[in-house]
Amino acid sequence: MSGADDIELDAETRLASDHRGELRLWLRLLTCATLIEGEVRGRLRERFDVTLPRFDLMAQLEKSPDGLTLGDLSRRMMVSNGNITGLVERLVDSGHIVRMPHATDRRVSYVRLTEAGRTEFAKMAAQHGDWIAQMFSGLNAEEQRTLLRLLGQLKQSVRARSEPA
Amino acid sequence: MSGADDIELDAETRLASDHRGELRLWLRLLTCATLIEGEVRGRLRERFDVTLPRFDLMAQLEKSPDGLTLGDLSRRMMVSNGNITGLVERLVDSGHIVRMPHATDRRVSYVRLTEAGRTEFAKMAAQHGDWIAQMFSGLNAEEQRTLLRLLGQLKQSVRARSEPA
DNA sequence: CTGTGGTATTTTAGGCTTGAAACATGCCGG
DNA sequence: CCGGCATGTTTCAAGCCTAAAATACCACAG
Numbered sequence: 001m002s003g004a005d006d007i008e009l010d011a012e013t014r015l016a017s018d019h020r021g022e023l024r025l026w027l028r029l030l031t032c033a034t035l036i037e038g039e040v041r042g043r044l045r046e047r048f049d050v051t052l053p054r055f056d057l058m059a060q061l062e063k064s065p066d067g068l069t070l071g072d073l074s075r076r077m078m079v080s081n082g083n084i085t086g087l088v089e090r091l092v093d094s095g096h097i098v099r100m101p102h103a104t105d106r107r108v109s110y111v112r113l114t115e116a117g118r119t120e121f122a123k124m125a126a127q128h129g130d131w132i133a134q135m136f137s138g139l140n141a142e143e144q145r146t147l148l149r150l151l152g153q154l155k156q157s158v159r160a161r162s163e164p165a
Numbered sequence: 166m167s168g169a170d171d172i173e174l175d176a177e178t179r180l181a182s183d184h185r186g187e188l189r190l191w192l193r194l195l196t197c198a199t200l201i202e203g204e205v206r207g208r209l210r211e212r213f214d215v216t217l218p219r220f221d222l223m224a225q226l227e228k229s230p231d232g233l234t235l236g237d238l239s240r241r242m243m244v245s246n247g248n249i250t251g252l253v254e255r256l257v258d259s260g261h262i263v264r265m266p267h268a269t270d271r272r273v274s275y276v277r278l279t280e281a282g283r284t285e286f287a288k289m290a291a292q293h294g295d296w297i298a299q300m301f302s303g304l305n306a307e308e309q310r311t312l313l314r315l316l317g318q319l320k321q322s323v324r325a326r327s328e329p330a
Numbered sequence: 331c332t333g334t335g336g337t338a339t340t341t342t343a344g345g346c347t348t349g350a351a352a353c354a355t356g357c358c359g360g
Numbered sequence: 361c362c363g364g365c366a367t368g369t370t371t372c373a374a375g376c377c378t379a380a381a382a383t384a385c386c387a388c389a390g
Contacts, residue, residue: 051345051346052346053345053346053347079346079347079348080347080348080349082347082348082349082350083346083347083348086345086346086347087345087346090345104356105355105356106354106355106356107354107355107356108355
């Protein structure tokens, strides 16, 4: 690909390869994500002395009371396998989660919240929801719906053009 | 703003503290950012053997031909000071950028692209623009405008509710 | 001058993250 | 049974990132 006969400047000012609009949009999206993430990270650390990746992992487990394998976690959190190994190790050390062997397949290890982990997570999640809601409160219900829809489209668009697996 | 009379009609299903909609929106925003970032990171590594943070730093310098201080970089890239120190060190080692002392203030150090750095960056930036444009191509011009506007609102909303400095 | 408070950068300790290679098992055709 | 390929997890080296403390310097009041 990239053939691009961008030699000719089409119409008047805009070259065939002028992607400023999309770059601007991407930059703004990234700024929003970075701002929100930074805010959440700081508050979790201050008020609960927990890191964002740990919180995210616990959130995944909360949604799956029967436990998840490390591979499940890796896919759902969209991070590498090796990353999960370390995260799980630290959360086991702190008593928030436990490992359980798979009944028959000795390769896989399930992981789930402990009682203490679930209790702790519930407190954090409640606050977390409030923080997020507050940060999005500058958009009314319809604007939120529109944003959700457009981001859904974007997600599909990105997926379609990245890993056509 | 924020008024949100969510009292009405939450009689049965929706509690006052139900922030599922906002959480869903945040999750989707984060997914989009993660997907795009991962895609860009992978391609930069494969085709140019460069990391995303290095690319980002060079992009900032490209926009400021007269150079930037480490503090400028830290603020614009929204990362910590210490992070910039290490990033700059590696980019100096690889010959992409150079440090220049401030004329009178010996605390500050300016940094700018070398000729080689600028040339290398130009190649990367052209590709980068194409990748981004392609990933956003599932949205038409109007949808992109709307998304840009809503993200702008979100950005303001987050800023207003985080650091009222 | 000289202390005092502020700004720019670096250092430090710890944790997160990746991609690739190594391990450990499971599965299956022959 | 057994070799070979696939799958799940860990290890490894390198780099990214943060918050906080330390360092270096400037400016300015006295």
